Amino acid sequence: MSPSIALPGNGPGESPRGTTVLEAPDIARALTRIAHEITERNKGAADVVLLGIPTRGVPLARRLAGRLAEIEPTYDTGAVGELDVTMYRDDLRRHPTRAVGATRIPGSVDGRTVVLVDDVLFSGRTIRAALDALNDVGRPRAVQLAALVDRGHRELPIRADYVGKNLPTSRSERISVHLTETDGEDSVTISEYVAGAGSADGGDVAGRPPAGGEEGAR
Amino acid sequence: MRHLLSTADLAKDDAILLLDTAAQMAATQAREMKKLPTLRGRTVVNLFYEDSTRTRISFETAAKRLSADVINFSAKGSSVSKGESLKDTALTLHAMGADAVVVRHQASGAPHMLAHAGWLDAAVLNAGDGMHQHPTQALLDAFTIRRHLVGGGSDAGTEGTDLAGLRVAIVGDVLHSRVARSNVRLLHTLGARVTLVAPPTLLPVGVETWPCEVSYHLDETIERAKPDAVMMLRVQRERMSGGAGGAFFPSAQEYSRKFGLGSRRLARLPGHAIVMHPGPMNRGLEISADAADHARSVIVEQVANGIAVRMAALYLLLAGNDAGAGSVPNERTSL
Numbered sequence: 281m282s283p284s285i286a287l288p289g290n291g292p293g294e295s296p297r298g299t300t301v302l303e304a305p306d307i308a309r310a311l312t313r314i315a316h317e318i319t320e321r322n323k324g325a326a327d328v329v330l331l332g333i334p335t336r337g338v339p340l341a342r343r344l345a346g347r348l349a350e351i352e353p354t355y356d357t358g359a360v361g362e363l364d365v366t367m368y369r370d371d372l373r374r375h376p377t378r379a380v381g382a383t384r385i386p387g388s389v390d391g392r393t394v395v396l397v398d399d400v401l402f403s404g405r406t407i408r409a410a411l412d413a414l415n416d417v418g419r420p421r422a423v424q425l426a427a428l429v430d431r432g433h434r435e436l437p438i439r440a441d442y443v444g445k446n447l448p449t450s451r452s453e454r455i456s457v458h459l460t461e462t463d464g465e466d467s468v469t470i471s472e473y474v475a476g477a478g479s480a481d482g483g484d485v486a487g488r489p490p491a492g493g494e495e496g497a498r
Numbered sequence: 499m500r501h502l503l504s505t506a507d508l509a510k511d512d513a514i515l516l517l518d519t520a521a522q523m524a525a526t527q528a529r530e531m532k533k534l535p536t537l538r539g540r541t542v543v544n545l546f547y548e549d550s551t552r553t554r555i556s557f558e559t560a561a562k563r564l565s566a567d568v569i570n571f572s573a574k575g576s577s578v579s580k581g582e583s584l585k586d587t588a589l590t591l592h593a594m595g596a597d598a599v600v601v602r603h604q605a606s607g608a609p610h611m612l613a614h615a616g617w618l619d620a621a622v623l624n625a626g627d628g629m630h631q632h633p634t635q636a637l638l639d640a641f642t643i644r645r646h647l648v649g650g651g652s653d654a655g656t657e658g659t660d661l662a663g664l665r666v667a668i669v670g671d672v673l674h675s676r677v678a679r680s681n682v683r684l685l686h687t688l689g690a691r692v693t694l695v696a697p698p699t700l701l702p703v704g705v706e707t708w709p710c711e712v713s714y715h716l717d718e719t720i721e722r723a724k725p726d727a728v729m730m731l732r733v734q735r736e737r738m739s740g741g742a743g744g745a746f747f748p749s750a751q752e753y754s755r756k757f758g759l760g761s762r763r764l765a766r767l768p769g770h771a772i773v774m775h776p777g778p779m780n781r782g783l784e785i786s787a788d789a790a791d792h793a794r795s796v797i798v799e800q801v802a803n804g805i806a807v808r809m810a811a812l813y814l815l816l817a818g819n820d821a822g823a824g825s826v827p828n829e830r831t832s833l
Contacts, residue, residue: 364522367536367564367813377499377818379515380522382657416531 298456298471302445307428307466310444311340314426315347317442318395325355327392327421331363333410334381336399338362339461340428344397361386363396363417368409389418395442399457401427404438429468431455499814501613501622504631505684513640513687514658519810520641520803521653527563527806537566540597540816545587546625547573547603552777552801553625553635557600560808566816569596584608585617592618598816599623606630621815629674629702629737635776636680638807640688642800643727646772662689665723669695669716670731670757670784673702673746674738677776678731682710695719697757699746716757720766728767729774730759730785750783760786764794772796 302310319325325348332341345360364381372378396410407425414423426442431449449455449470458467499512508516526534542561544554554570561568571591573579578587584603591599598621601609606628613622626632640661647664649656666685672678672694685692692710694701705712713719720728733753738744747753754760759773767773773785773795781787790797 367526367534367817372536372817373819375818377814380519380813382522383525412535416526416534417529 298454298469300467300469301447302429302468304466307444307468310428311343312347314442314444315344315351318344318424318426319348319351321424321441322393325352328355328359329386329389329392329394329420330360331385331389331394331396331410331414332360333396333398333406334362334364336457336459336462337397339459340399340426341395341397342461344395344426359386363410363413365406365409365413368412370405370409383413383417385417389414389420391419391421393422393424394420395424395426397426399428399459400455401425401430401438401440401443402433402455404434404436407438408436428457429455501609501624502633502811502815503609503613503622503624505633505636505680505687506631508633508684508687510660510687510689513637513684514660516637516807516810516814517641517644518657519814520637520807521645521656523809523813524653524803524806527802527809532563533565534563535565536813537561537564537816540566541595542566542568542598542600542812542816543591543594543596543620544568544570544572544625545591545599545601546571547578547601547608548626549574550602550626552804553602553632556801556804557623557625557634557808560805560812561598563805564809564812566597566812569594584611585615588612588615588617591620596620598812600625602626604628623811623815626676628676629679630676631680632676633680633684634804634808634811635677636684637811638800638804639677639681639729639774639776640684641807642774642796642803643685643690643772645803646796647726647770660688661685664690664727665693665725666690666727666729667693667695667716667719667723667725668710668729668731669719669759671700671733671746672696672705672731673700674734675731681729682708686710691723693719693723693725695757697747697753716759716763717766720763724768725771726768727772727774728759729776730779732776732778733780733784735780754783758784758786759789761788761792764789764792767794774800777801 318328322328330341330345332338341360345357348355349357361384362382364383366378366380394414398406424441427440428444429447430440430443431447433451452473454471454473456469458465460466544557546554558568599612600623601612602625608627609622609624624631624633643661644656645653648659668678668681682692686709693713694710695713695716698714738746771794773789773792775785775797779785779790781790
């Protein structure tokens, strides 16, 4: 099931796949603000390495790198990579085998500030896995977390440093993040979880209630 | 994915998934911290009825790099030497809670028996059975070929690719070789064109039904097929009775002259061609020292790639919960 094409008259509000809560300009503004917050918090961006968590954290990290370069012309846009957490997940044995993704670290992370970038922050378990994965890659001076959407329901003591939008949700709802790079358009939608619903939306593999979708299910 | 018994059972998508996963595993092995927590709490038993050092160590390393517990069980000096049957050994391993059994056996079909007789519910990985199959060796060969001849020496950009159009010559003792049998099937599945080169005495009955070409002349194959990879097979003298080559060839010198790879034949291969050997080598028989140590030889790298490929196989067989498979699309239940 590919993300449906925005039909005329299908703009903000109800659509076949749920309510659109963020549109392309909202996502763009949120990322610009996060980029400013990153430079403010770290007094520049010289030592910042952005690591996107596949799938949709990766294009988000690249976009943030572009914005950091606009704010700080000296920023090295090559300091962006991806961190696959599949082999560090705590729920591997509860699901069919997942394909392992690529990890690409730009140079060394030792002594630098790593900003993990993900699309949706939910239970916090993906981030815990990412912290373990990062530990095997090197020893950053500090690790921060940026998420486009924080939907609550944390199961671990993990908090985002930079949030695009806080979206209070119920566990029975799904958040779907669509990005141009992966889905052909920018939007964030919220819908009721439907058993047997497709898996091409924000959560890479859905099909499981209610912890399904988004981060808990990657 | 439940067992890995034969490359003949591997669909193209499964084979490519194994190679892609191996590429990610290889990337983790370039790090300072090589150990991954993925199979923590899982037990892998190496059940070896035949002598093997490199394959056992490779599987042991792969399992340990994924944090699995490894138990080595070799036939010598164990209950097997006291006459225990395969079934009783299997029941024992089941009672001990093995999650995967890596088995090497002198009898063709023993791993299949272990996997399907209902004696144990562990995943079975064939590490070589008789003259039948050695799937992880073929996978590591395919991985090495893909890295060098598709990726130009690195795995970047090879994800999802097969070996379409590549020509591979497999030279030597095909008759006794499970490596050759596994490779013919897998390389064919991946789209490569395989030529077996051997004296007629070292080719099995029925070879004409295999998905490959057969030649009796190495020089002719080098000229005509222009192979991109040449895989030299070990002359398995321990499986030949009597004399240097038993009844299979007159003398080691003659075999070496007609089917050995030396610097003269190496010079006539295409410039990009790679030289492979599954090891252990008989230097001076099927391959000369010059050829084995040449810059185009990838024999040592094959060993390193073996660890990555076996990590990938263990990961794909053990990491998930296959009971849940089927409820989610795009997942497989067997290999």
